[in-house]
Amino acid sequence: MSWFSKLMPSRIRTEGSAKRNVPEGLWEKCPACAAVLYGPELERNLRVCPKCSHHMSFGARKRLEALFDPGTLSEIDANLAPFDALKFRDSKRYRDRLIASQRATGEKDALISAKGLLKGRSLIASAFEFAFMGGSMGSVVGERFARAAERALDERVPLVNFSATGGARMQEGLFSLMQMAKTSAALARMRRAGVPFVSVLTHPTTGGVSASLGMLGDLNLAEPQALIGFAGPRVIEQTVRETLPEGFQRSEFLVEKGAIDAIVDRRELRDKLAAMLAILQRQAA
Amino acid sequence: MRCIGSRCARPGLTPVSRAPCCYPAALFTIRLPMNPAFLDFEQPIAELEAKIQELRFAGQGNALNIEEEIGKLKDKCRQKTQAIFANLSPWQIAQLARHPQRPHTIDYLPLVFDEFHELKGDRHYADDPAIIGGLARIGGRPVMFIGQEKGRDTKEKVRRNFGMPRPEGYRKALRLMQMAERFGLPLLTFIDTMGAYPGVGAEERGQSEAIAKNLEVMAELRVPIVCTVIGEGGSGGALAIGVGDRTLMLEYSIYSVISPEGCASILWKSSDRAREAADALGITSARLLQLGLVDQVIDEPLGGAHRDPAAMAASLKDALLRALDGLDRVEAGSLVEARYRRLRGHGSHKIE
Numbered sequence: 001m002s003w004f005s006k007l008m009p010s011r012i013r014t015e016g017s018a019k020r021n022v023p024e025g026l027w028e029k030c031p032a033c034a035a036v037l038y039g040p041e042l043e044r045n046l047r048v049c050p051k052c053s054h055h056m057s058f059g060a061r062k063r064l065e066a067l068f069d070p071g072t073l074s075e076i077d078a079n080l081a082p083f084d085a086l087k088f089r090d091s092k093r094y095r096d097r098l099i100a101s102q103r104a105t106g107e108k109d110a111l112i113s114a115k116g117l118l119k120g121r122s123l124i125a126s127a128f129e130f131a132f133m134g135g136s137m138g139s140v141v142g143e144r145f146a147r148a149a150e151r152a153l154d155e156r157v158p159l160v161n162f163s164a165t166g167g168a169r170m171q172e173g174l175f176s177l178m179q180m181a182k183t184s185a186a187l188a189r190m191r192r193a194g195v196p197f198v199s200v201l202t203h204p205t206t207g208g209v210s211a212s213l214g215m216l217g218d219l220n221l222a223e224p225q226a227l228i229g230f231a232g233p234r235v236i237e238q239t240v241r242e243t244l245p246e247g248f249q250r251s252e253f254l255v256e257k258g259a260i261d262a263i264v265d266r267r268e269l270r271d272k273l274a275a276m277l278a279i280l281q282r283q284a285a
Numbered sequence: 286m287r288c289i290g291s292r293c294a295r296p297g298l299t300p301v302s303r304a305p306c307c308y309p310a311a312l313f314t315i316r317l318p319m320n321p322a323f324l325d326f327e328q329p330i331a332e333l334e335a336k337i338q339e340l341r342f343a344g345q346g347n348a349l350n351i352e353e354e355i356g357k358l359k360d361k362c363r364q365k366t367q368a369i370f371a372n373l374s375p376w377q378i379a380q381l382a383r384h385p386q387r388p389h390t391i392d393y394l395p396l397v398f399d400e401f402h403e404l405k406g407d408r409h410y411a412d413d414p415a416i417i418g419g420l421a422r423i424g425g426r427p428v429m430f431i432g433q434e435k436g437r438d439t440k441e442k443v444r445r446n447f448g449m450p451r452p453e454g455y456r457k458a459l460r461l462m463q464m465a466e467r468f469g470l471p472l473l474t475f476i477d478t479m480g481a482y483p484g485v486g487a488e489e490r491g492q493s494e495a496i497a498k499n500l501e502v503m504a505e506l507r508v509p510i511v512c513t514v515i516g517e518g519g520s521g522g523a524l525a526i527g528v529g530d531r532t533l534m535l536e537y538s539i540y541s542v543i544s545p546e547g548c549a550s551i552l553w554k555s556s557d558r559a560r561e562a563a564d565a566l567g568i569t570s571a572r573l574l575q576l577g578l579v580d581q582v583i584d585e586p587l588g589g590a591h592r593d594p595a596a597m598a599a600s601l602k603d604a605l606l607r608a609l610d611g612l613d614r615v616e617a618g619s620l621v622e623a624r625y626r627r628l629r630g631h632g633s634h635k636i637e
Binding site for chain 2: 080081082083084085089090091108139140142143146168170174175176177178179180181182184185186187188189191192207210211213214228229230236240244248249257258
C-alpha cells in the first residue's frame with residue numbers, strides 16, 4: 001500500500017481487486033478482435049469467437065464433453081496421480097506446484113482420458129489441460145496416454161488426442177523424457193495393428209509432445225492459428241538471432257510445409273472426425 | 286605470482302594463469318583466466334602435471350634424482366585426482382561431459398570398431414554431419430552404427446553444427462535403422478548432443494516429426510539396439526537415437542530432459558543457477574542407474590575419459606560386446622516385446 005492510500009480514511013479505501021457487481025466470467029473479450037462476448041454464448045460456441053472465429057483456449061474436460069455424444073463420456077484411469085520421485089525443488093517444491101495446479105484446475109494431472117461414443121460409435125479420447133503446469137507431459141500424462149492407446153488397441157477402437165502443451169515436464173527429469181518413448185511405443189503398436197490414431201494439435205503444442213505423440217497421428221489435424229513446433233519461438237530467436245516471420249510455426253504454416261493433413265474449425269471437428277474415422281474403418285457413413 | 290617454470294625465458298613476467306608461462310604452446314597456452322585444457326576444479330591436477338613436465342625438461346643432466354621426484358609427483362597427482370573425482374557435484378560432471386578434450390564419436394570409431402564404412406544422406410534433402418552413421422564391425426561382428434558428433438576445432442564444430450542434428454540427420458538415422466532391420470544387423474548408437482537444432486529450417490522441415498518417427502520405429506525395430514550416452518544426452522534430440530534394449534552411460538556423461546542452463550533460466554529465471562538445476566534434475570549416470578532409467582554405467586579412467594581415451598574405448602568396446610551377447614539369442618518378437626515392457630515401465634506415478 002502506498003503512503004498516499006494509507007493517508008486516506010478507511011471508508012474510501014478499496015482493497016486490491018475492487019468490489020464487482022458483474023459476476024466473474026460473464027463477459028469476455030476476444031483476444032483477437034477485442035469484441036466483448038457474452039460468456040454462456042461463447043461456451044455454446046465452443047469458445048470460438050462468433051465475430052472473428054478466433055479459437056480461444058478450451059479446457060480438457062470441456063473439450064472431451066464437446067466431442068462425445070452427450071451423456072456417453074466416462075473417464076478412464078482417473079486414479080493415476082503424480083509422484084515426485086526426484087524430490088524436485090526450484091524456487092518452489094514440485095509437490096507444492098502440483099497441489100497448486102490440482103487446486104486451480106480440479107484435475108490430478110495434465111491429461112484426461114475417456115471413452116464414450118462419437119455418433120453412436122465407440123471412441124477413446126484424451127485431452128491435455130494447458131492450465132495444469134502448461135500441459136506438460138510427466139509420468140501420469142505418459143501413463144494415461146499409453147493406457148488409453150493400449151485400451152484402444154485391445155478393443156480396436158480409434159483414439160483421438162487433443163494436445164495443448166509446452167512439452168516435457170522438467171520437474172520429473174529424465175522420467176518425463178521417457179514418456180516420449182513410452183507413448184510413441186504404444187502408438188507404434190496401434191499403427192502395426194491398423195487401429196486409427198488422430199492427433200488434434202491445438203494452441204500451443206511444442207517440445208516433447210509435438211516430437212512424439214503429437215506428430216504420430218494417422219491423421220494430424222490442427223485448429224486454426226495454433227502454434228505448433230519443436231522449439232518454441234523464443235528459443236529459435238535466441239539461436240538464430242533474428243525475428244521470426246509472421247505466422248511462423250502456425251497451423252497454416254505447417255499445412256504449407258506439409259507437416260499436417262488439415263486445419264479443422266473446432267465447431268466442425270465432431271462431424272469431420274466421425275466421417276473420417278468411419279472411412280478409415282470402412283464403416284457405413 | 287612468478288612463472289613456475291625454471292627455464293622460463295621471461296622470468297620477470299607475471300603470468301595470469303597458474304600454469305608455467307614457458308610451457309610448450311601446443312599443450313598449454315597462457316590465456317585468461319586459466320588453462321583451457323583443464324576445468325576450474327581440475328586446476329590442481331593441471332599444476333601438478335605441469336610440474337612433472339617441467340622436471341622432465343630440466344631432467345636431462347642428473348636423471349636419477351629427477352626420476353624419483355617425478356615418481357613422487359605422479360603419485361601426488363594421482364591422489365589429488367582421486368580426491369577431486371571422488372566428490373564431483375552433478376554440475377561438475379556436466380562440465381566433464383562437455384569437456385573440450387572429451388573423446389567424441391569420431392575418436393571412438395577407430396578404437397572401438399574393426400572397420401567402419403560411413404553412409405551419408407537422408408535421400409530426401411541433405412546429409413547432416415551432426416550424425417555419423419554406417420556399416421561397422423565390432424569384435425568381428427557386423428553391426429549398424431549411428432552416433433552424434435559435435436566436432437573438435439571451430440571449423441569442424443560449425444560443419445557439424447556443434448552436434449545438434451537437423452531433421453535430415455534424424456531421417457538419415459531412420460534410413461540406417463530400417464536398413465539394419467532388413468539385413469539383421471544389431472544397431473549401436475552413441476549419444477552426444479546438446480539437443481536437436483532449434484532453427485528456422487529445422488522447423489520448416491519437420492524437426493518434431495523426424496524425432497517422433499524415430500521413437501516409433503526404434504520401439505519396434507526387430508534387431509537388438511544398444512544405446513550409449515558418451516557425453517551429453519540432450520533431451521529429445523538424444524532420445525531420437527536413444528530408444529533400445531539397453532541404455533549404457535559413460536560414468537561422467539549426463540542425460541537430461543533439458544540442459545541445466547535451460548532449466549535454470551525457466552524455473553529460476555537465471556541461467557546462473559545451472560548448478561542448482563543440475564542437482565535437482567538428476568542427470569548423472571549414478572543417479573539415473575539408481576532410478577532404473579539406465580541399465581549400466583561404464584567406469585571411466587581416473588580423471589575422466591579425456592585423460593586416457595584408449596582405455597576408455599577398450600572398456601566401452603567390452604561393454605558393447607557383452608550387451609550384444611546378452612541380446613543375440615533373443616528371438617525378434619520377444620526382443621520387441623521386452624523392449625516395450627521396458628519402455629512402459631519408465632515412470633513415477635502412483636495410484637490413488
